[in-house]
Amino acid sequence: MDIEQVEQMVIQSLSELLDSLEKEVPEINSDSIPISDLGLTSDDGVDWVCDLDEFGFHVPDNANPFTVDKSPKLRNIREISEFLLSYYIADE
Numbered sequence: 177m178d179i180e181q182v183e184q185m186v187i188q189s190l191s192e193l194l195d196s197l198e199k200e201v202p203e204i205n206s207d208s209i210p211i212s213d214l215g216l217t218s219d220d221g222v223d224w225v226c227d228l229d230e231f232g233f234h235v236p237d238n239a240n241p242f243t244v245d246k247s248p249k250l251r252n253i254r255e256i257s258e259f260l261l262s263y264y265i266a267d268e
Contacts, residue, residue, distance in 0.1 A: 177232075177261070177264055177266065179254075179257055179258065179261060182257040182260055182261050182264070183206060183253060183254060183257040185231060186253055186256055186257050186260065187204045187205075187253060189224070189227070189228070190204060190210060190214065190216075190224070190253075191204060193216070193220065193224055194214060194215075194216070197220075199214075199215055199216075200215075202214065204253060205253065206252065206253050206254040207252050207253070207254070208252060208253050209250050209251070209252045209253075210242050210250075210251075210253075210256070211242055211243075211250050212250060216242065218240055218242055218243055220242070221240045221241050221242030221243065222240050224241070225239070225240070225241050228260065232264055232265050232266060233260045233263050233264055233265075234263050234265055235260065235263045236263075241256045241259050241260060242256065
């Protein structure tokens with residue numbers, strides 16, 4: 177899986193999450209920041225990443241893809257995709 181594939185999966189998955197939360201689904205691109213641009217919360221990020229295990233991403237329970245650990249910095253879609261790719265395990 178390459179970064180573009182991961183990014184498309186992230187965009188699709190976040191669109192579905194917003195829809196399930198009955199929030200408006202804006203146009204999402206590489207620079208979109210889920211917390212400030214999409215109206216999601218840090219808790220949404222923790223819940224969302226649990227659903228990604230089925231796609232082969234094994235992110236530690238204490239990691240939040242929406243934020244940079246021990247920092248107030250928020251990740252955009254491209255940074256989230258890079259973060260997830262580092263936890264991808266192919267062909268289990």
